[in-house]
Amino acid sequence: MHVIGLRTGFGTIHQIEAVDVQAVVKRRKRGERCRPRPSHCSRPPWVLQPASSGYERRGLASRSQAPTTYPDSPDATRQGVAGLDAVHNCLKMGGAVVSQALASVLGSDTRSNVSRRLLFASLAVIASLIWVATAFASSRDYLWNTQLAASWGHSDLVSHNHYFNSIYPSDPTAGWPTGVFEAVSGGSHFVLNGNGKIEYSHPSTYYDQPWCWNRDSVAHTFSRCTAQW
Amino acid sequence: MRKLVPYALFLGLLLIGGLTAGSILSRGATATSPLSSATVGVLAHPAQATDVLPSSVLELPSARQYDLQGVRLSQEVDGRKLFVVPSKDGLLCLVVSSATESMSNCGAPKLLENSALYLEQPSDNGTMHVWGVVGDEVTTVEGARVIDNTFAYQGEATPQLHISSGSESRVLDLGSLDPPTP
Numbered sequence: 001m002h003v004i005g006l007r008t009g010f011g012t013i014h015q016i017e018a019v020d021v022q023a024v025v026k027r028r029k030r031g032e033r034c035r036p037r038p039s040h041c042s043r044p045p046w047v048l049q050p051a052s053s054g055y056e057r058r059g060l061a062s063r064s065q066a067p068t069t070y071p072d073s074p075d076a077t078r079q080g081v082a083g084l085d086a087v088h089n090c091l092k093m094g095g096a097v098v099s100q101a102l103a104s105v106l107g108s109d110t111r112s113n114v115s116r117r118l119l120f121a122s123l124a125v126i127a128s129l130i131w132v133a134t135a136f137a138s139s140r141d142y143l144w145n146t147q148l149a150a151s152w153g154h155s156d157l158v159s160h161n162h163y164f165n166s167i168y169p170s171d172p173t174a175g176w177p178t179g180v181f182e183a184v185s186g187g188s189h190f191v192l193n194g195n196g197k198i199e200y201s202h203p204s205t206y207y208d209q210p211w212c213w214n215r216d217s218v219a220h221t222f223s224r225c226t227a228q229w
Numbered sequence: 230m231r232k233l234v235p236y237a238l239f240l241g242l243l244l245i246g247g248l249t250a251g252s253i254l255s256r257g258a259t260a261t262s263p264l265s266s267a268t269v270g271v272l273a274h275p276a277q278a279t280d281v282l283p284s285s286v287l288e289l290p291s292a293r294q295y296d297l298q299g300v301r302l303s304q305e306v307d308g309r310k311l312f313v314v315p316s317k318d319g320l321l322c323l324v325v326s327s328a329t330e331s332m333s334n335c336g337a338p339k340l341l342e343n344s345a346l347y348l349e350q351p352s353d354n355g356t357m358h359v360w361g362v363v364g365d366e367v368t369t370v371e372g373a374r375v376i377d378n379t380f381a382y383q384g385e386a387t388p389q390l391h392i393s394s395g396s397e398s399r400v401l402d403l404g405s406l407d408p409p410t411p
Contacts, residue, residue: 164289172335173336173339175336175340179408181408192350193403193404193406194334195344195346195347196334197291197333197334198332198334201331202329203329203330211408215405
């Protein structure tokens with residue numbers, strides 16, 4: 001039995017047995033109950049065995065040979081196999097540690113399964129919320145504190161189904177001629193001109209690029225131009 | 230006594246220069262007297278049930294700065310509502326709202342002394358829409374009626390419109406209308 005010390009946030013140390021998860025699953029599928037494992041199973045996974053001892057896996061060996069610098073060297077092969085197995089075992093150990101930590105905290109397998117499902121469910125909810133936020137409520141500033149030359153436009157050339165475009169002069173009180181429009185290769189649309197801080201919300205008809213422009217005959221500085229899609 | 234003569238001459242020249250400059254400046258001031266006051270009478274009208282911005286307008290980023298108590302619906306034309314909205318940061322906003330679009334332009338009320346706060350939208354058929362806010366004294370805008378400080382022009386695309394106040398008239402320069410080629 002391999003025992004791991006896990007320090008929690010409260011300073012206590014929980015002792016956790018590292019188990020072979022796959023073996024447990026197989027046993028459970030066969031309807032067997034958990035029983036103490038034979039002594040040869042208790043060797044820590046990171047203790048590497050020689051390839052000739054039966055620990056070598058052919059698939060891994062051939063995979064390890066491909067990027068090896070010295071493909072003909074048996075030592076190199078053995079080292080590659082050992083490295084991959086170490087990584088594999090580390091991942092397995094990590095999973096076992098997490099599941100056992102939950103089990104030790106909750107005290108039973110059932111509660112552990114429930115908590116694991118809750119954990120995955122909450123992670124899925126968080127991930128979906130992030131995805132929804134980025135996919136459906138996206139906004140970006142495509143110009144910041146930039147001087148635009150006379151009759152000059154600016155875009156970051158990023159296409160989306162935009163529904164909002166705006167331009168904010170650094171001095172909105174000055175009354176400079178300003179404008180926004182959106183463009184695809186076929187031409188411009190959703191053009192709106194004015195002489196101040198312009199905001200334009202419209203249907204998201206086109207997959208297009210947002211532009212803002214200085215319509216004046218002299219250069220001016222603009223705080224930002226913002227688009228939403 | 231002789232020593233004072235250069236000083237006296239210098240002071241005299243300074244006085245003549247000052248008077249000349251003052252005369253020129255005062256003439257210039259007369260030539261650029263305001264077309265209108267920057268006051269917008271519709272904002273003083275009692276609030277009506279219709280003086281409410283649609284929810285699509287309230288979603289605009291600038292809406293956080295709007296003084297929602299001061300919103301006034303000026304007119305409704307061709308399915309579009311023209312609102313005049315004061316903002317908390319001292320700007321004046323023109324909001325144009327239809328069933329599918331919301332647009333706003335915010336600028337300094339001082340603009341109304343010699344110009345207008347406007348939004349211009351070209352159409353595919355070569356015509357254009359111009360909506361604007363003008364000061365109290367402005368009575369006409371070329372090709373459009375002024376109703377409660379706003380006007381709505383629809384006609385041929387033009388780089389400028391004439392706005393008038395009694396005997397005074399100004400050109401509202403709409404600037405470059407065609408977007409630069411991307």
